[in-house]
Amino acid sequence: MTTPLAAAVPRTAVRFLGHATHHHDSPHLVHLVRGAAEVVADGQRHALAAGETLWLATGVPHSVQTTPGAIVFGPMITREPPRRVRALGHRPELAELMLTAVAASPRATEIVPFREAIDRLLAGIDRPRFSLERPSHPVAREIADRLLAGGRWTLGATLPELAERHLSSVRQIQRWFGDETGQAFARWRTRARLNLALAELAGGAPPARAARAAGYATRDGLLRALARETGRPYADIARDPLGTSGEPAVGC
Template sequence: MIERPPHNVHVRFEDTPMPVAALAADYPHGAFIEPHQHRRAQLLYASEGVMLIEAHTGRWVVPPTRAVWLDAGLEHTVRMSGNVCMRTVFIEPGATVGLPQGSCVVDVPPLLRELILAAVDVPLDYAAGSRDELLMHLLLAELTAIPRLPLYLPWPEDERLRRLCDAILAAPEQGHEIAQWAQMLGMAERTLHRAFQRETGMTFGRWRQHARLFLALERLAHGEKIVNVALDHGYTSQSAFAAMFKRHFGIAPSAFYR
C-alpha cells in the first residue's frame, strides 16, 4: 500500500517545469485533508473508495470510475469514505486548450484511467520528446474530451439557507416541506423559493433530491443494502430509489460501483 504523503509534498509536483505531474497516495476511511488550495489545476481520482470534496460554493462526491477537476486556486477539503487509493494529476494552467472550465466531476473511461495510473510513475523531470512526455501529452488530450457528470451539490451563501442545507444532510429522511422550513427560518415561503433558486441554481425540491442521492452514494460504497439506503434517505421503497438513481446517474445503484 502506498504511504500517505507528508504535508505539502504536493509543492514540488506544482513547481516542476513540466506542465503535468502525478502523485499517488492512499488514505484510510475517515481521513480528512484540511482546507488548502493549489497553484495548478488538479484532477483527483480514486481507484478505490469515495472522496467527498467541499469548497465554499459547493460539494462534489467522487466514486470510483469518476474524478473531480478542481480549478487552480480553489480552496477545498477532502474527506475519505472507505479506504481510498487517491491518484492526483496536477496540470499547469494553460497547458493545453480545451481543458475543463469550472470545477466539476468527470467520467474516467478506461484509457484515461490507465494513463492516470501510469502517470504516477513518471519522474518530475521527464525528458522532452521521451515516452514519458508523450504519455503526459496523451493524458492532457484525454482531459479535453471527458464529459461532465451531475455529481455536484451547490451551496448557498445565505446563512439561513446554509443552516437549512446542513439540516437536510444531517437528517435526509425527514420530509419537511418548504412551507415548514420557511416557518422555521422566519421567511415567507415565496421568499425562500426565490432565494434558494437564486443562490443554488436549483429549486429546493431538486436540491434535496440531489442531496439524498449524494449521501446514498457514500452508503452504497460501503456495501450497504440498497433497501436500507433507500429508506434511510426518505424514499418510500427500493424501487422508487432505484428509479430516481438511474434517472440521475444513468445506471442502476446495484451496478454503480461494480
C-alpha cells in the first residue's frame, strides 16, 4: 500500500498509517488485520502480528506504528477489559469478526450489530475458569477487586500487609472472605491469581510471562498451583495448562 493511496480516504487513513498518542472515552480494540505493528499503551510496548488484538480500557493513552502494507482496525466497544491493557493474542473467531467489520466498514449509524457481536465474544474470552464470589464488606470487596484486576500492589502483598494498608486486621479479612464468599482468603486469592494466569495463557502469553502477571515467581510455581487446585497431575498441567477446566464460574 503506497502512502498516497493509504491517505486517500481520510476517514480510514489511520488503518494504514497508524497514529500518534491519544486516548478514547470508551473501551477500544486495536486489531492487526495484516502486516506488523507496534502499539505503545500506558507506556508499554506491544508488538502485534497479523490477527492479534489488544483490548484497551477507557482513557488508556496509546499510539500505533505500522510497517508498510500493514492494516490495523480499532473499533470502539462497550465492554471494559479486566485491566487497563489486555493482550488477547490471536483469537480466530475475533479475527474473523474484525475482518468482516473492516470489509463492511459500517458508519456510526450501522455499527451497533458489530459492536454487540464483539462484546459477546469478549465476554466469553475472559470468563474466569474458577468461580469466585465477591465479598460484600467494603474493605474486603476493595481487596477482592484489586486482586481480580491484577497488579503487584496486591498480588505480591502478604495478608498482614493487606490488613495494614486497609486499616484492618488479618482476622477480620479472613472472616469477611470466609463468611461472604464461602472460601478461605488464601484459596480465594489463589483462584484469582490462577484466573489471571489462565487468561494470559489464553491470550498467547508464554507460561513464564503468565506466571509473572499473576504474581508467581516462576513458571513452575504457577503450574504446581494449578495442579493443586485442579487435582490434575503436574505432568498433564505442564503439557496443557489451558486444559484446566476449573469449574463453572458464577458470582463475579
